[in-house]
Amino acid sequence: MTSDCPIQWLMETISKKWVLQIFKSLESGATTFSSFQKGIPGINSRILTERLVELEKHWFIKREIVSERPVKIKYSSTEKCLQILKEFNRIEAIIRSWD
Secondary structure, eight states: OOSHHHHHHHHHHHTTTTTOOOOOOHHHTTTTTTHHHHTTTTTHHHHHHHHHHHHHTTSSSSEEEEEETEEEEEEOOOHHHHHHHHHHHHHHHHHHHOO
């Protein structure tokens, strides 16, 4: 963490464009690069790569090489990601109850 305030660091990290969509895609079962691309309309390969690398660096997702030939990589949520998703799902439920 580069910030003295962990909440500020978290908000800066997860408020980047596409991060919550990546988290939601993981929750929906996306596990490969191509499944993220299909599940997140409008995201380009370069940004998706950047976000996946950053999320792995901060231990929100786990990257696993499944096969060598052809190389197949799978991504999965870590406990950290699941905790954040749980809280965002609670917030979403509160917001939906306002309607």
